[in-house]
Amino acid sequence: MELGTFDIKEHLLQSSEEFRRLAQKHSNYEEQLEKLLHKNYLSEEEKVEEVKLKKWKLHVKDQMEIMIQKYRQQAAKQAGPSK
Numbered sequence: 001m002e003l004g005t006f007d008i009k010e011h012l013l014q015s016s017e018e019f020r021r022l023a024q025k026h027s028n029y030e031e032q033l034e035k036l037l038h039k040n041y042l043s044e045e046e047k048v049e050e051v052k053l054k055k056w057k058l059h060v061k062d063q064m065e066i067m068i069q070k071y072r073q074q075a076a077k078q079a080g081p082s083k
Helices: 005-015 017-037 044-079
Strands: none
Touching: 005 017, 005 044, 017 044
């Protein structure tokens, strides 16, 4: 039986310090972005910060997705060929 992405994320959050660290970073970047986006006006520095935060958040999300895919592949190998 193939695990869904949500189940894999939950498993990795419980079992992988690296995944937890990445998830925390992603959450922190999201919080910082939300603070910026609630402002009526962004200075040039804040606009640059917004772009940086979005890039960092996406990079962390990509790293998390790689870990999810590796876990999925390992689980499929352990399950063996399906009939």
